[in-house]
Amino acid sequence: MHHHLDAYAYTNRLRSLPPQQKLIFALLVLAIALITHPATQGVIFIWLSVWTVGYARTPVRVYGSVLVVMLIFLLTSIPALVLEIVPMEQRALIQANSFGGLVVGNWYGFISQSGLVQAIEVGMRSIACTSCLLFILFTIPFAELLSILRQCRIPTVLIDLLLLMYRFIFLFLDVLTQLQLAQRARGGYRTRQRWMHSTGLLVSQLMVRSLQYYHRFSLALASRGFNGNFQVYFNPSYRYSKRYAIESLVGCAGLVILDFRV
Amino acid sequence: MLLPLLEFQTVSYTYPGASHPAIQNLSLAIFAEQKIVILGHNGCGKSTLLLLADGLYRCSSGVISWKEEPLRYHAPILNQWRQRIGLAFQDPEQQLVAATVAEDISYGLCNSSLSRAEVAQRLHQTLHDFSLQDLADRPLHHLSLGQKRRVALAGVMALQPELLLLDEPTAYLDRLQTHHLLAELDRIHASGTTIVMATHDLDLAYAWADWVIVLHEGQLVLSEPAQQVFAQVDVLNQLQLGMPTLLECWNALPATWRDRHSPPKTISELRSYWLNHLPR
Structure with a gap:
């Protein structure tokens, strides 16, 4: 049995809340995060982390790990914003905008003040938005997200595709794990050369196995009467929480007021 | 005269690009309310036969009929056909198509022309019958293999x-899971469903089936009551299928002990027989 990230969406303490309530809340905060100042965005990050870790009881370690992975992607884009290079003759022009730099031949590389401000703005906005997405990831099961999309009259073909992709991600991961284990058991990743060879083999085999799987999956769909429309029955029972609704509304209003004061 | 439920008349099937047919001139009748096992080595055509029976593969020649009505490969007819004949694949992972247990069970129901209320009623009944109520909202990739097979x-x-139709339903299952599955199949059979199981497990076939079909290289070798099939030791040995362990033990007993009794079906029957005949 596998314990994937989405397991927390099915076992968290906010599971009984209607997914619509959680999704609207997260999207509202996301909208606020996109238009507010970095200080407000920092508060959004802390507040949403309290919801995800404190209220939903997602383990801090898991939440932190996913956040770190996402922040690594963010950090890779920061140097492009902060570092600038100009020809030596233009050095005097950017003196006021420079935090100090390095002369390399006929070029001057420096840390830009405006770039740094921009990096902080982008960084804070990304962190705030990431916390909103993580709240959705850890508290709303994918099946419930799809049901909301159905209610919103999103084209069926798009929802069917999302569902199939969701099923295939885990099957793909299982095949990947099995193949990798089989390769490791036979010394597949012992040296750099073997690593390259094994990785190539893994990718090609994944392709072959996926096609084989697709064929069998098509047969299974046909055997269960697939008629071009992926329909399932969905009738959940949720408990609406006044306490969480009040906190989310008051919190959002507070964020907007805070942003006006900053 | 009793009508066959499902009938194959000189059916052949060759996979695209294959040089030999996977099923060759096979004629076979399946009667209602039986527990049937299809025996044979890997690659003998067991799975292909089941896929043909469900209308998933189109036979190259011959006719497949349901209660004497030949199968026509048109979408509406095939949909009706597949509601009468259910197929459980060897790997349950291939069969589970939705996100959660309840959604997956409802998938086939939603594809039929049932009302929403009827779908809900049948879904709840099925969850109850298969003791899956606690797993109803569980995502499928969180289940163990035994649970997936049950779903x-x-x-x-x-x-x-x-x-x-069941394709190797006990593959990869441990003893306890196999026991639970067979109990489930007995319950399904008792409710009036005819069951056909493809397997290469002779012990399972011997203990469970009342009719046995033996395939070899895509051809029908035997289709007879289980007792008659397992009495044909020479044929089974010639096909290198061997004998069920229980029957081997039984045959090892002195002939005078076995004369007036039919072979035991279970280990407890053998044990009680043994205890009754031991010199006191």
Whole structure:
């Protein structure tokens, strides 16, 4: 049995809340995060982390790990914003905008003040938005997200595709794990050369196995009467929480007021 | 005269690009309310036969009929056909198509022309029958193999087919899971469903089936009551299928002990027989 990230969406303490309530809340905060100042965005990050870790009881370690992975992607884009290079003759022009730099031949590389401000703005906005997405990831099961999309009259073909992709991600991961284990058991990743060879083999085999799987999956769909429309029955029972609704509304209003004061 | 439920008349099937047919001139009748096992080595055509029976493969020649009505490969007819004949695949992972257990079981129901209320009623009944209520909202990739197999079976049985086809249903299952599955199949059979199971497990076939079909290289070798099949030791040995362990033990007993008794079906029958005949 596998314990994937989405397991927390099915076992968290906010599971009984209607997914619509959680999704609207997260999207509202996301909208606020996109238009507010970095200080407000920092508060959004802390507040949403309290919801995800404190209220939903997602383990801090898991939440932190996913956040770190996402922040690594963010950090890779920061140097492009902060570092600038100009020809030596233009050095005097950017003196006021420079935090100090390095002369390399006929070029001057420096840390830009405006770039740094921009990096902080982008960084804070990304962190705030990431916390909103993580709240959705850890508290709303994918099946419930799809049901909301159905209610919103999103084209069926798009929802069917999302569902199939969701099923295939885990099957793909299982095949990947099995193949990798089989390769490791036979010394597949012992040296750099073997690593390259094994990785190539893994990718090609994944392709072959996926096609084989697709064929069998098509047969299974046909055997269960697939008629071009992926329909399932969905009738959940949720408990609406006044306490969480009040906190989310008051919190959002507070964020907007805070942003006006900053 | 009793009409066959499902009938194959000189059916052949060759996979695209293959030089030999996977099924060759096979004629076979399956009668209602039986527990049937298809025996044979890997690659003998067991799975192909089941896929042909469900209308998933189109036979190269011959006719497949349901209660004497030949199968026509048109979408509406095939949909009706697949509601009468349910197929559970060897790997349940291939059969589970939705995100959660309840959604997956409801998938086949939603594809039939049932009302929403009827879908809900049948879904709840199936969850109850297969003791899956606690797993109803669980995502499928969180289940163990035994649970997945139960969900796959439940998804097929929710459509209340008259004939249930099972491809190696006990593959990869441990002893306890196999025991639970067989108990489930006995319950399904008792409710009036005919069951056809493809397997290469002779012990399972001997203990469970009342009719046995033996295939070899895509051809029908035997289709007889289980007792008659397992009495043909020479044929089974010639096909290198061997004998069920229980029957081997039974045959090792002195001939005078066995004369007036039919072979035991279970280990407890053998034990009680043994205890009754031991010199006191």
